[in-house]
Amino acid sequence: MLSNAFQRLIGSKNAVTFHQVFSTYGKLHRILKSTLNESITGDISALDWNTLGILAKSDEPKKYGDIAEELGVEAPVVTELLSHLESLKCIKIQTHPVDKRAKMVKITRKGVKMFEAIEQTNNTKYEDLLKNISEDDLQKMDTLYAEIEKIGNSTTNDSKS
Secondary structure, eight states: HHHHHHHHHHHSSSSOOOHHHHOOOOOOEEHHHHHHHHOOOOOOHHHHHHHHHHHHTSSSSHHHHHHHHHHTHHHHHHHHHHHHHEEEEEEEEESSSSSSOEEEEOOOOOHHHHHHHHHHHHHHHHHHHHSSSSSHHHHHHHHHHHHHHHHHHHHHHHHHO
16 A cells, blocks of 8 residues: 555656665655754754754744654653753743643744754755756655655554544
């Protein structure tokens, strides 16, 4: 079924195997991570930057557990990560107004500026990576991303049930 879905999405006449998808994703992941690492300077890591992105795109402060879930890591990793970002003054950690045991995390202006500067650099590099791909193939890629996002969301929702 997965093979047929990917085959339809990319318009291939050949079946696409799980290994092909996994291998291609791995290559893309390495390219994007390398691009990101080249643009990160100072005291933050790719995981720090991703965390800032999650917070920058949220209108409300986030709980530690929500951040851990979005990053796909365990709570102790988030605790250490957020402590580091707080020491850089990129985030503020506050006690939840109702549940005093819970902590809420909000990005600071400095954190937003840091995230946006790296994002802008990487968007330019990403555009360079994609410049030789046809519009038709880019549209297929957009469709594929949307479908993968749906699968990821349904998998996350299923694991909560």
